[in-house]
Amino acid sequence: MNILFSFFAVLIIILAVIIGVETAQLEFLFGVIIPYAAIATFILGIIYRILKWAKSPVPFRIPTVTGQEKSLSWIKSNKLDSPNSTLGVIGRMALEVLLFRSLFRNTKTQLKDGPALVYGSSKYLWLGALVFHWSFLIIVLRHFRYFAEPIPSFVIFLQNYDGLFQIGLPILYVTDVLILAALTFLFLRRITDPKLKYISLSSDYFPLFLIISIAVTGILMRYFAKVDIVSVKELAIGLFSFNPVIPNGIGIMFYIHLFLVSVLIAYFPFSKLLHMPGVFLSPTRNLANNSRMKRHINPWNKPVRIHTYEEYEDEFRDKMKAAGIPVEKE
């Protein structure tokens, strides 16, 4: 049900472009207006989300300890998994963002004959996610050949290493193969594991299908259903320099690709994809585990009215003396 809903949603998006561009000639709508609207939604949406997160107080450290916290000098502490300094926090965050360290710790639970409950390490999700995210990043960075003129040298560097094997013409990019393989795996993982399938929602499948179709249209454009990419670059540069132009005769595949990307980035601030900015604001990742070294006082504690013994004695000294109760100050 969830799968079909997401599948048809993506299909309708694709059909909308084909009808819009092929029959209604709405190139300007799909090539300029919608991309601008999507970018604006993306930027404003993300800023709104970040500000909303920043409004939630996080007064205490939330250690999800996978290593020994710093305590006594003769107990060895783990500086990366349980950091107590800003540098350590940056290190932990960098490892999380670049290498998905917490996925690396995934475990699986199995009931074996015996009966025995067995816990084992499970690295497939980590591997699939790592391959997918890194391929995606490299592919996005390679797109700067359309966005920037002159082309920055890092793009040429990436292209050369991505096409290292020089297979075919145009040269096959390794990341194109890897991203498709990883996406296929991430999809199959969801539907083959009954537990995972049960908890998967449309909001899991929809972004997955959207990204798969973006990758597929991109690959089709590069290797099979070619488009005039000199014109594509004119359009892209026009968009980014606020002089939008619609060159004639770019293939329909390009508009499908562009609209899917527009939908993805407009959907971004309302979806699970927000984990991109969100990881930086995760309290379990961005706070040092220094509760043993520093006292963290809850900033919004109401001031508690207290009445100390000294004040009490000052108030009742005469009565206490009269009743023969011993007092500290005469």
Place this chain on the structure above:
Amino acid sequence: MYDSGKILIGIIVFLILFTSPTWYDLVFGTPATKPNLVLPNKADQKECVMTTEYMRDNHMELLNIWRDDAVRKGDRIFTTASGKEFEMSLTKTCLNCHSNKAEFCDQCHNYLGVSPYCWDCHVDPKTVEIK
């Protein structure tokens, strides 16, 4: 809002990264470098080996077919739709009509950061002196 200093830095970094193409084009932009193709103008070179639209998007595919046909199958003659015959050769055919590589092939390729490795081995007759 808590930690507003750090949040602000984060938002600024995000904005700079995601609008970087605009900044880059504003600062370094050279919009005049759009490809400016010099087309063959001799009377017998008025048509490409395939239609112009096909060549614009698919010439690398055709070159790949030519390369395989010539090197692997030993079949070196290509007949166009209008019946003309050409030798399947990068230097002798393509660069015979498109005799100025720098003002044709390189125009598009530099614009899009394509650097075909063909020229590691194949020659551009313009750049070598034949003794």
